[in-house]
Amino acid sequence: MFTAMTMQEAMAQVKSQLGRDAVILHTRRFRKGGVLGFFSQEMFEVMAAVEPAAVKQPSVVEKRRPEVAQPSPTLVKQLLESGDEPRLTALQLEMANMKKLLEQVVQKMPTMGKKKSPLLELLLANDVDPLIADNILQGLAEEATAEKDQQLVRQLLKERIKNHFHRIEGIMVPKDGVKVAAFIGPTGVGKTTTIAKLAASFAVKEGCKVALITADTYRISAVEQLKTYADIMGVPIDIVYTAEELKSALYRHRDKDLVLIDTAGRSPKNQYQLSELQALLQCDARIETHLVLSSTTKYKDALDVVDRFSICSPQKFLFTKIDEASNIGLILNLLYHFPVGLSYITTGQNVPDDIELANPAKLANLILRD
Numbered sequence: 001m002f003t004a005m006t007m008q009e010a011m012a013q014v015k016s017q018l019g020r021d022a023v024i025l026h027t028r029r030f031r032k033g034g035v036l037g038f039f040s041q042e043m044f045e046v047m048a049a050v051e052p053a054a055v056k057q058p059s060v061v062e063k064r065r066p067e068v069a070q071p072s073p074t075l076v077k078q079l080l081e082s083g084d085e086p087r088l089t090a091l092q093l094e095m096a097n098m099k100k101l102l103e104q105v106v107q108k109m110p111t112m113g114k115k116k117s118p119l120l121e122l123l124l125a126n127d128v129d130p131l132i133a134d135n136i137l138q139g140l141a142e143e144a145t146a147e148k149d150q151q152l153v154r155q156l157l158k159e160r161i162k163n164h165f166h167r168i169e170g171i172m173v174p175k176d177g178v179k180v181a182a183f184i185g186p187t188g189v190g191k192t193t194t195i196a197k198l199a200a201s202f203a204v205k206e207g208c209k210v211a212l213i214t215a216d217t218y219r220i221s222a223v224e225q226l227k228t229y230a231d232i233m234g235v236p237i238d239i240v241y242t243a244e245e246l247k248s249a250l251y252r253h254r255d256k257d258l259v260l261i262d263t264a265g266r267s268p269k270n271q272y273q274l275s276e277l278q279a280l281l282q283c284d285a286r287i288e289t290h291l292v293l294s295s296t297t298k299y300k301d302a303l304d305v306v307d308r309f310s311i312c313s314p315q316k317f318l319f320t321k322i323d324e325a326s327n328i329g330l331i332l333n334l335l336y337h338f339p340v341g342l343s344y345i346t347t348g349q350n351v352p353d354d355i356e357l358a359n360p361a362k363l364a365n366l367i368l369r370d
């Protein structure tokens with residue numbers, strides 16, 4: 001208990017004796033001395049305590065703990081000057097509670113509450129979401145510290161990562177009938193180039209009857225880009241402006257094995273454009289939609305992209321620019337969080353070579369840098 005003639009003095013005593021981590025439990029203003037209430041002296045009393053955790057030597061994690069925001073010094077000064085100590089106390093209690101809450105969150109955070117194993121470090125260095133990394137390493141982390149088992153543990157880890165790259169399926173052309181696949185995504189991720197690669201692969205390597213449709217009439221150059229590829233490969237190309245036209249084009253190509261639809265790059269922030277895209281793709285239930293994402297996208301941005309494009313109900317992710325990405329944690333993260341399959345990955349600008357069906361073992365090797 002600290003008693004003084006002003007609240008500032010009482011607080012100063014608390015701070016000097018219990019330190020900055022002291023929690024204010026109670027404050028009281030009372031009058032002392034005098035006769036029948038006259039000539040009494042106003043006094044301030046502060047009850048404060050230190051939590052046991054605040055006394056012990058800070059651990060590595062605690063040392064790194066972010067500083068809890070303190071009430072603004074101006075606000076504290078104003079409250080002290082106005083003698084409004086109940087508000088000041090409430091503010092301090094709130095700050096103490098926030099501090100406790102933050103500590104609890106930090107403790108619960110899988111990767112911050114304990115010493116990081118080398119394997120955890122490796123996953124995090126690959127931008128694997130800490131929660132997913134923790135999930136993959138459940139039960140493995142301890143074993144990983146035993147030197148002799150390093151090789152075995154790494155092998156087990158690879159298997160676990162491989163299992164996370166599930167739901168992989170490319171474009172399956174049916175024996176009878178036509179397969180229709182549309183490619184959507186943000187601007188410049190590589191939709192058109194990927195379509196050219198796929199068209200060449202299916203038409204030339206697999207001998208399929210392929211047709212291209214472009215709904216990207218936003219820029220003349222976009223149409224010309226795909227038309228150039230179509231001409232080189234000798235496959236027909238249609239340009240459509242509306243859902244009705246897309247429907248008719250699909251009807252015209254009912255004799256084909258595979259129809260690939262290119263769309264204009266859309267900003268995830270433009271709701272109108274996304275609704276337009278959704279309406280276009282709804283014209284035929286057979287359309288399998290691939291959401292094309294660049295592997296170089298920041299995780300947070302990619303989450304937003306997937307979220308916004310989800311109104312178009314993509315069935316598969318397709319990741320481009322693996323060659324430019326410093327790691328592929330993003331692929332693992334998105335597959336973990338969304339119930340969407342994975343089709344292809346692209347590894348460069350060369351048409352038609354730089355594309356392959358995603359392969360769990362290869363992707364796991366990329367994560368582990370084997």
Ligand SMILES: Nc1nc2c(ncn2[C@@H]2O[C@H](COP(=O)(O)OP(=O)(O)OP(=O)(O)O)[C@@H](O)[C@H]2O)c(=O)[nH]1
Pocket residue numbers: 186187188189190191192193194216222263264265266320321322323324346347348349354
């Ligand atoms: N390094 C690398 N570049 C790629 C890859 N795929 C596409 N690109 C390049 O990315 C750029 C954009 O490719 P486009 O195919 O035009 O992208 P898009 O998504 O159709 O673009 P918009 O139609 O404008 O939205 C081009 O310079 C491509 O050569 C890849 O796998 N790796």
Ligand SMILES: [Mg+2]
Pocket residue numbers: 191192193216222262263264265
């Ligand atoms: Mg394009």
